[in-house]
Amino acid sequence: MDIDPTKILVRYNVQKEKAQTPDQMAAEMFPKDEPAKSIAKAIFEGEEDDVIEGLEKAIEKGANPIKLIDDVLMPGMKIVTDLYDQGVVFLPNVMMSADAMLEGIEFCKESAGSAPKPKGKVVCHVAEGDVHDIGKTIVAALLRSAGYEVVDLGRDVPVDEVIAAVKKESPMMLTGTALMTTTMYAFKEINDRLLEAGIKIPFQCGGGAVNQDFVASYQLGIYGEEAADAPKMANAILAGKGLAQLKDMFHKH
Known part of the structure; x- marks a missing residue:
């Protein structure tokens, strides 16, 4: 057989492996x-x-x-x-x-003279007692740039305010950021208060203080390790994914 040996066992991406900036x-x-x-x-x-x-x-x-x-x-x-x-x-x-x-x-x-219809609405906040808002700011910017309307409650937001905003805005998702371990327990309280009110929206939690085990311990919690996970979660919700599927997609097993 007439086979050109130079074409054998060449990985398909070798041609592309020149360093690129x-x-x-x-x-x-x-x-x-x-x-x-x-x-x-x-x-x-x-x-x-x-x-x-x-x-x-x-x-x-x-x-x-x-x-x-x-x-x-x-x-x-x-x-x-x-x-x-x-x-x-x-x-x-x-x-x-x-x-x-x-x-x-x-x-x-x-x-x-008009605005495009947003894909959906997301409420963002930093946990009560926590004034570190860089993570939340990034999450809000990435969600906005992905076409979502963001209701940004700011930093150090009391639990009551978060619940009131969710009831008023009816968002598709809530996000919470905490950088201090003393503040992340507000997320559990928000979860419980939402469930009491019969509101079952995905609650994406992240930030330096928060880990997956903590977030997975309450029903609505979905852990977002990276700020860039927020628009991906919103897109998944738009695509019809429920809480269990979202946990499956974003939690490391």
Whole structure:
């Protein structure tokens, strides 16, 4: 048989294994057409002015501002979160990109005179007694940049306020962040109060003080190890996943 031995036992990805910088990896993921390519690049670089400039040009040429949110801004941000998931870029990059993308959304909303319909509503808070809100801020930004409406209650939020907000807003999910072990027990109380009220929404809990064993010990709790898990959970809820399935998806066994 006439077989070319050079093609045997070559791993399929050897050709791609040349070291790539994050910028090069992102460049391969950008859309091919303009203005989507320039806008995606500006989101990746966290350049708010360039995002707005690209959107202005697109709208001048007749693009629908609301369609630009779904077709250009969202996919541009997804490139950043995908690279974050792969460990290629880090949280500060994600935050800069999210800010640039959210500025773009505001600009599109103003240009259109209307807002796109959010995918769903999420209430976020930092546990009572806890003033460390960087984690919650990141969760809220990532949820917003994934197309969700966020009701941000802030930090050191009393349990009563969390329950009142959930009753008032009827969110698809509640998130809680705690960085001090003394404050995380508020989550158990929130869980019990929600169940007493007959409200069974997923309650995503995370932050430095919290671990999976603690969160798994109460019925509504789902542990989110990373801030980026929040939009993934929201997407899973939209796709019809219930509490048991969410625990299955996000808890390490």
